[in-house]
Amino acid sequence: MNKKVRSDYDLVIIGSGIAGLTFALKVAEAGYRVAIFTKKDKAESNTNYAQGGIAAVTSAGDDLEKHVEDTIEAGDGLCNPEIVREILKDGPSRIQDLIEMGVSFSSLDDGRISLGKEGGHSKRRVLHVKDVTGKAIEDALLNNIAEQGVTLFEHFFAIDLITARKARKLGVKVGGSADRVMGIYLYDANKEKVITVSSPAVLLATGGAGQTYLYSTNPSIATGDGVAMASRAGLSVMNLEFIQFHPTTLHSSDGDRFLITEAVRGEGVRLIDSQGKPFLKKYHPLADLAPRDIVARAIDREMKRSGAPYVRLDTPKIKGNFPDRFPNVYQNCLSRGIDAVLNPIPVVPAAHYSCGGIPTDLDCSTKLNGLYACGEVACTGLHGANRLASNSLLEAVVMAHRGAEAVCSFLGNRKNEKFTLPEWVDGDVPASDERVVLSHNLEELKRAMWDYVGIVRSTKRLERARARLRNLEREINEYYWNAKVDLSLLEVRNLVCVAELIVRSALKRKESRGLHYTLDYPDRAEEALDTLVPPLRK
Ligand code: FAD
Ligand code: SIN
Numbered sequence: 001m002n003k004k005v006r007s008d009y010d011l012v013i014i015g016s017g018i019a020g021l022t023f024a025l026k027v028a029e030a031g032y033r034v035a036i037f038t039k040k041d042k043a044e045s046n047t048n049y050a051q052g053g054i055a056a057v058t059s060a061g062d063d064l065e066k067h068v069e070d071t072i073e074a075g076d077g078l079c080n081p082e083i084v085r086e087i088l089k090d091g092p093s094r095i096q097d098l099i100e101m102g103v104s105f106s107s108l109d110d111g112r113i114s115l116g117k118e119g120g121h122s123k124r125r126v127l128h129v130k131d132v133t134g135k136a137i138e139d140a141l142l143n144n145i146a147e148q149g150v151t152l153f154e155h156f157f158a159i160d161l162i163t164a165r166k167a168r169k170l171g172v173k174v175g176g177s178a179d180r181v182m183g184i185y186l187y188d189a190n191k192e193k194v195i196t197v198s199s200p201a202v203l204l205a206t207g208g209a210g211q212t213y214l215y216s217t218n219p220s221i222a223t224g225d226g227v228a229m230a231s232r233a234g235l236s237v238m239n240l241e242f243i244q245f246h247p248t249t250l251h252s253s254d255g256d257r258f259l260i261t262e263a264v265r266g267e268g269v270r271l272i273d274s275q276g277k278p279f280l281k282k283y284h285p286l287a288d289l290a291p292r293d294i295v296a297r298a299i300d301r302e303m304k305r306s307g308a309p310y311v312r313l314d315t316p317k318i319k320g321n322f323p324d325r326f327p328n329v330y331q332n333c334l335s336r337g338i339d340a341v342l343n344p345i346p347v348v349p350a351a352h353y354s355c356g357g358i359p360t361d362l363d364c365s366t367k368l369n370g371l372y373a374c375g376e377v378a379c380t381g382l383h384g385a386n387r388l389a390s391n392s393l394l395e396a397v398v399m400a401h402r403g404a405e406a407v408c409s410f411l412g413n414r415k416n417e418k419f420t421l422p423e424w425v426d427g428d429v430p431a432s433d434e435r436v437v438l439s440h441n442l443e444e445l446k447r448a449m450w451d452y453v454g455i456v457r458s459t460k461r462l463e464r465a466r467a468r469l470r471n472l473e474r475e476i477n478e479y480y481w482n483a484k485v486d487l488s489l490l491e492v493r494n495l496v497c498v499a500e501l502i503v504r505s506a507l508k509r510k511e512s513r514g515l516h517y518t519l520d521y522p523d524r525a526e527e528a529l530d531t532l533v534p535p536l537r538k
Helices: 018-029 064-074 081-089 091-100 133-147 164-169 225-232 292-306 327-335 391-411 431-452 459-482 487-508
Strands: 011-014 034-038 151-154 156-163 181-188 193-198 201-204 243-250 311-313 345-354 371-373
Touching: 011 018, 011 181, 018 034, 018 133, 018 391, 034 156, 064 081, 081 091, 081 391, 091 391, 133 391, 156 164, 156 225, 156 487, 181 201, 201 225, 201 391, 225 371, 225 487, 243 292, 292 311, 292 345, 371 391, 431 459, 431 487, 459 487
Parallel strands: 011 034, 011 201, 034 151, 201 371
Antiparallel strands: 156 181, 181 193, 243 345, 311 345
């Protein structure tokens, strides 16, 4: 792309998934100078891989209260009911926006929108584009971004926020004593150098942190950068112990975990054990369509009980035509030698979604003036202890709309505001000298998180993880402060920071609730409390 990065914008957006792109479109429409920076190719995001769809009340047999109830039930007592209602009520209008932007949701022969069903939903309410919903949404948003001339820069990695507190510490004169966002350091991966950009408002739309785990559905971009940046900028983070493990990803010996959408179970497919028997009725009255935390834990238990490396989805028994309804899943399985029409698919759980994140109000604002967060990186109170399937895309698009309005009013009298910022100082040791340390640390981190901070936890396991993370953190930080930065170093630094925040959150929760299950406190506490972990200022 033949564009030059300016040294100042009204709003800098980090991330080009559903949250960042939707937000950008709305703020740019209002006439502000908006730039989106994204660390890899523009479509590379969790959004692009979403399969099942986007939940919203769009049919006559459904209503908002049912969607609210299902969300709260899945969230295991930790959702904030007012926030749930407030976010879900905007679903139908935001779906309409997506349709107007060019998303063609799958429809029935009579022209009505086809609605899928997933775990925890009492009604069919998941709008989808076969099993490639995320790609259809990402493509439509990127087309709109291009048509409206919104500036998007690929291969720019956001390193750290520049705050007034930080600037003062580095000797820059900043008026007043309050803290606020003033800009951001970005690593230009093509030119291999760090640039400094001034902006009175920054939106973190950096997505999830699935890459903290050895096995994950998330693409490589999901390294928790936004949470790490916010923590380093002085913010507490919320409910990070609630890492959602998706129950069904294709088992493969290479460690790759391709998602098999829950919508498959919505079409009547059941999970079967090593004897070929359905087993979920033992665990929950909703059986295969129970909330995700329950299904993932049940699979974990069945695998441990039988010693089998996977359970199976009995796809030959689907009600309907598998290749037509799930072409992406079908082709992917086929390319790995499994014809899902003829044979059940071997599946295992994998890390999928971060229910916690940077706490925000209902307008995406955070506790740091000028800093906004939206999408998976944020924690609004919608998901509680376990997200209801297909509520994530919905939350991102609803919150982006609300947040964009808030940013426009925040920018009202700050348009064209430009700050004097401390310049970036790089280390002088080329990082490539010690590459092996980085890859070794990364592997160790992911394995420790998988083995000790997984579906079933205990205080001893969490302490073990913490001890290993401490070592890794010391080594990586020492390296970071001396070396010339590069992409792998920046990502590992964030991963170790987020992993530590997850473990700290998990250690704080002395109960089992939703996605956090610990052998030492197997019961749910009477009072439902959020976990806040104070900033790691490193
Ligand atoms: P993302 O879409 O992940 O976008 C994050 C962006 O930030 C990316 O562009 C990334 O490159 C960029 N970025 C990150 N860090 C930096 C940095 N330091 N500097 C610059 N750029 C950065 N949810 C549903 O509701 N329905 C589904 O059917 C569904 N299916 C899913 C299937 C899969 C396989 C996965 C992985 C997730 C699924 N989810 C689903 C969850 C949902 O897709 C995500 O939660 C949602 O898309 C997150 O959107 P986002 O905009 O917050 O983040
Ligand atoms: C899926 O398609 O099973 C994923 C849906 C989600 O994560 O909401």
